[in-house]
Amino acid sequence: MxxxxxxxxxxxxxxxxxxxxxxxxxxxxxxxxxxxxxxxxxxxxxxxxxxxxxxxxxxPQEESDPTRPKEIGTAAHKLLLDQGRDLVVVEAEAWTSKDARAERAAAYAAGDCPILRPDLDKAEGIANGAFDRLAKIxxxxxxxxxxxxxxxxxxxxxxxxxxxxxxxxxxxxxxxxxxxxxxxxxxxxxxxxxxxxxxxxxxxxxxxxxxxxxxxxxxxxxxxxxxxxxxxxxxxxxxxxxxxxxxxxxxxxxxxxxxxxxxxxxxxxxxxxxxxxQIIRAEYPEWAARKWAEREELDPSVADVDWSLDKSPWRPLDMENAA
Known part of the structure; x- marks a missing residue:
């Protein structure tokens, strides 16, 4: 086709x-x-x-600002697919400077993908490493x-x-x-x-x-x-x-x-x-219940615990009679 x-x-x-x-x-x-x-x-x-x-x-959905790891992943993805033509390299170490942020905003506005120089180096390492490994499989x-x-x-x-x-x-x-x-x-x-x-x-x-x-x-x-x-x-x-x-x-x-x-x-x-x-009953995971039951059985630090709780209605403690 x-x-x-x-x-x-x-x-x-x-x-x-x-x-x-x-x-x-x-x-x-x-x-x-x-x-x-x-x-x-x-x-x-x-x-x-x-x-x-x-x-x-x-x-259309409102998109959140991408993080640096996401930008690295996007760049690596494009390089792996040989689709990296719209990558815009910004010669900065971070997005902290005013100029770097302006270049980033302009790239996104143009539909391109901005990437910091050190992040591009990392993305290229990911792509090149993947190509080398895939060739051997x-x-x-x-x-x-x-x-x-x-x-x-x-x-x-x-x-x-x-x-x-x-x-x-x-x-x-x-x-x-x-x-x-x-x-x-x-x-x-x-x-x-x-x-x-x-x-x-x-x-x-x-x-x-x-x-x-x-x-x-x-x-x-x-x-x-x-x-x-x-x-x-x-x-x-x-x-x-x-x-x-x-x-x-x-x-x-x-x-x-x-x-x-x-x-x-x-x-x-x-x-x-x-x-x-409607109000639903949340099902507690069976694996979690089994994990706790195993602890009750095997953990020596809880061996002397009285597991029965007092089910009588709560009332304030009478401090005078208690004394």
Whole structure:
């Protein structure tokens, strides 16, 4: 499928597109569309949260000022995708001076990405380290040459419009690989990635992206892989490439089905409910209850505690009679 250049406004049909990030985030689909980030809100928060965050339903969102670690991550991300042309280097050690802050503000106003010189050096270290490591991992040889920041717009059989922006994608007659780059302060150690994927609902992103690309390329369904490239910001910039296992993809697919159900219901009814309007009973985690029970049983420092509490009504202590 040909990749279509698109610079502004709405697209007219499903397809693969190359477009500015701000056009994608404003939602270029013919009708309001579901993204993986909105899907996560529908699953883990409420339809009201999804409505509030959607650019076509409630309007553009106010963005908070980015932190230096976030700017480093953005720059490294762009360098990894060979999309660093809009990086604006500010020759300063920090954003404390008036001139540096003015350059930063001007860059953001122009739609560019400002970065301090020492932070750019760090971002380049992250990117170069990742390229070196990926070149040594079998199956990752095509990462660097893959098409970057490709948008897919598709229509689900339910009628919902869906959209994704893939960091990198390789498409052949035999199959496709979607690459997603994750930089950050967290460790990229393999043994911790399953918990990290679950904690950030990354399985939703994986299942959602595979579903959308499969809608556009039905002949490749069942042969589309989703891979994360986890990279550590700090030296030695270790990296791990991971795919979700069968259980993760199964849960991700079920969650995407739930998100689609709630999305379509919201559009159809024109209502986006919030949390339940009633008092609920908060369920204490079973693991935490077991942990405390183990402490009562095994901790010698609490062996002599009387665990029964006085359940009689409280009343002021009679100090005279107590004396």
């Amino acid at each position: 040909r990749i279509i250049e698109h610079t502004a406004g709405r697209v007219s049909a499903p397809g693969l597109y190359r477009m500015p990030a701000e056009v994608y985030h404003a939602d270029p689909a013919p009708e309001p569309s579901l993204s993986s980030s909105i899907a996560k809100l529908l699953i883990d928060r409420s339809p009201e949260h999804a409505f509030h965050a959607h650019p076509r339903l409630s309007g 079998p199956g990752c040889e095509g990462f660097r040459a893959a098409d970057a920041e490709i948008v897919a717009v598709a229509r689900d059989r339910s009628g919902a419009w869906l959209r994704i922006m893939m960091d990198k994608v390789e498409i052949t007659d035999q199959g496709a690989i979607i690459w997603d780059v994750k930089t950050g302060e967290q460790a990229a150690a393999p043994q911790g990635l399953g918990r990290r994927i679950e904690g950030m609902a990354m399985e939703v992103q994986a299942a959602f992206y595979v579903h959308v690309l499969g809608l556009l390329l039905p002949k490749l369904q069942g042969r589309i892989l989703f891979r994360w490239v986890f990279i550590e910001n700090d030296p030695p910039h270790a990296a791990t490439v991971a795919e979700a296992d069968g259980a993760g993809m199964h849960v991700g697919e079920r969650k995407v089905a739930l998100a689609l159900h709630r999305w379509n219901a919201g559009l159809r009814r024109g209502t986006w409910p919030s949390y339940p309007a």
